[in-house]
Amino acid sequence: MRISSFLWFDGQAEAVATYYTSLFADSGIRDVQRDPEGRVTTVDFTMDGQGYVAHNGQPRYPHSRAFSLYVEVETQEELDALWAKLVDGGEEGPGGSLVDRFGVTWQVMPTCLRELLRDADAEVADRVLDTLHAMTRIDIKALVDAHAQR
Structure with missing residues (x-):
């Protein structure tokens, strides 16, 4: 079992993960998932060893x-x-x-x-x-x- 924070964004998931991982040691992008058109849907990353998922889910949930x-x-x-x-x-x-x-x-x-x-x-x-x-x-x-x- 693994617990991660799931962060909802409007098209910024990859930029978020790239920026956040640049700020903290023991950080990195683990996986980038894309839809059939090649658009990023989710990015699995760590900051200071803690897991996060950034999701491009449209502006539905600010x-x-x-x-x-x-x-x-x-x-x-x-x-x-x-x-x-x-x-x-x-x-x-x-x-x-x-x-x-x-x-x-x-x-x-x-x-x-x-x-x-x-x-x-x-x-x-x-x-x-x-x-x-x-x-x-x-x-x-x-x-x-x-x-x-x-």
């Missing part, structure tokens, strides 16, 4: 911010570089979210965020969360500073 791809990064430099690539041609959203050029929502978060939000002092955790919600692209130092305020 993407929604209710579903997003979540990426954790270690450093501000890593966050900034990935953010710049993903938001190119798309738009920034609140609290570390963005919608890429293909209409897919991403959450780009620092790995330290989980620990900052686990503080036993609810006021500290709330302050970190308020700081996060006031941002678009995440500023790790600002989150750490919000946590350190006593």
Whole structure:
């Protein structure tokens, strides 16, 4: 058994898979299926070892911010570089979210965020969360500073 995310696009499946696999290590296109006329129907690919299927299914089902791809990064430099690539041609959203050029929502978060939000002092955790919600692209130092305020 294998579980993969199935992403619906309007004619962009191959471009999506090619672009996404260029952004992450341990990524690649596993299979491209075509209809009898040679048009791409589905692309089976991996990002960071995780399986995905991009399908050209017409504009019937648009993407929604209710579903997003979540990426954790270690450093501000890593966050900034990935953010710049993903938001190119798309738009920034609140609290570390963005919608890429293909209409897919991403959450780009620092790995330290989980620990900052686990503080036993609810006021500290709330302050970190308020700081996060006031941002678009995440500023790790600002989150750490919000946590350190006593």
